[in-house]
Amino acid sequence: MKLRMLVAAAxxxxxxxxxxxxxxxxxxxxxxxxQLVPAAVRAEVGTTGYGGALVWTANPKVDxxxxxxxxxxxxxxxxxxxxxxxxxxxxxxxxxxxxxxxxWSNWFYMAAGVAYIDNDYDLKGKAxxxxxxxxxxxKYKADGGVGAVKGKMQYDNDIAPYVxxxxxxxxxxxxxxxxxxGAYYTGNPSVNLVATNLTPIDPQTTQYQDxxxxxxxxxxxxxxxxxxxxxxxAKLGLSFRF
Numbered sequence: 001m002k003l004r005m006l007v008a009a010a011x012x013x014x015x016x017x018x019x020x021x022x023x024x025x026x027x028x029x030x031x032x033x034x035q036l037v038p039a040a041v042r043a044e045v046g047t048t049g050y051g052g053a054l055v056w057t058a059n060p061k062v063d064x065x066x067x068x069x070x071x072x073x074x075x076x077x078x079x080x081x082x083x084x085x086x087x088x089x090x091x092x093x094x095x096x097x098x099x100x101x102x103x104w105s106n107w108f109y110m111a112a113g114v115a116y117i118d119n120d121y122d123l124k125g126k127a128x129x130x131x132x133x134x135x136x137x138x139k140y141k142a143d144g145g146v147g148a149v150k151g152k153m154q155y156d157n158d159i160a161p162y163v164x165x166x167x168x169x170x171x172x173x174x175x176x177x178x179x180x181x182g183a184y185y186t187g188n189p190s191v192n193l194v195a196t197n198l199t200p201i202d203p204q205t206t207q208y209q210d211x212x213x214x215x216x217x218x219x220x221x222x223x224x225x226x227x228x229x230x231x232x233x234a235k236l237g238l239s240f241r242f
Contacts, residue, residue, distance in 0.1 A: 039242060042178065044069070046235025048119075049092035055100075055239070063100040065113075069235075070094065078126070079153075081221045083137030085126045088153065093118040098162060111164040115184055117155045117231070123193065125149035133198060136214035138206040140198035149215050151193035153222060155231070160184040164233060176239045184231040191223040 040055040046069070053067025072091045079086045098113030128134040131142040135149055142148070164182020171177065198211035208214040222228065 037242075039063075040239050042067075042237050042239035044178075044235050044237030046180075046233065046237075047090075048094050048231075048233055048235065049090070053096075058099075061102050061105060063102075063109075065098045065100055065111075066096070067098075068095050079123065079222060081218050081225070082135075084134045084218055085128075086123045086149075086218075087126055088124075089122045091120045091122070093120075096162065098164075100166070107167045107169045109166050109168065111162065111166055111180065111182060113162045115160050115162055117158045117160050117184060117186060119155045119231075121153040121189075123151045123153055123191075125193075132201065135195065135198070135211060136208060136217045138208070138214060139201045140195075140206075140211050140214070141201050143197040143199060147195075147197035147211075149193055149195040149198065149211070149218075151191065151215070151219065153189045153191045153228075155186050155189050158186055160186045160231070162233070168239065174241055176241065177237070178239060179236050180233070182233045184233065185229065186231045187229055188223055188225075189228055191219040193219045 036056070038054040039057040041052060042055060043052045044050065044067070049069040049071040051067060051069040051071070053065050056064040056066075058064050070093050072089070077088055079088055094115050094117050096113060096115035098111045100109045100111050102109045125133045125135060125148065128139060131145050131147070133140050133142060133147065133149060140147065162182055162184050164180050166178055166180035166182075168176055168178035193215040195211035195215040200206035200209055200211070203209060206214075208217065
């Protein structure tokens, strides 16, 4: 939590310093009330789901972006832990507020901000043979062919700081495209796995005779793995400027 607060503070401080950039002041830039009206809208899709955002122009070098990404992402990936492999599918629910900083007033921008993240990831143990599932490095047989290990990895009600890099070239004076990569610092997720109808194939060498104990060991490993402290972001989209 302390690291997240420090990253968030640094992001806000960076945005604030750029917004007060002396070059902007020297250029005679002034705030006008119509800046409270969004200058653009955008639609986007990526690793955090699909959605859209409203964009306000704070000054010639800074845009403020408020958006939402959500939905059930159709692609899946694998999590490998303790010799076991789990399929995972995402269901996203992310509200974000970013400052997009253009230090050279061109297509390139740096993004810094925060998000409210409430994402779920469905996990399912992959079969390692006919009616066989590996959990915590040991093989278990599916009783009657219906055994399984399933569960969820969750980032619940979490405020996460964000940093990223992007580009947003214009197609014409109204339409443009953009791409962005970055990461949220989420901290470790909560993980729960449930094993059902599974028995060890070789009880003599299996660490846990109860498949649920093995599933709990895998869940602890995933929940405490440093690489799941960061949620990567990659997105593409289309923007329309009013």
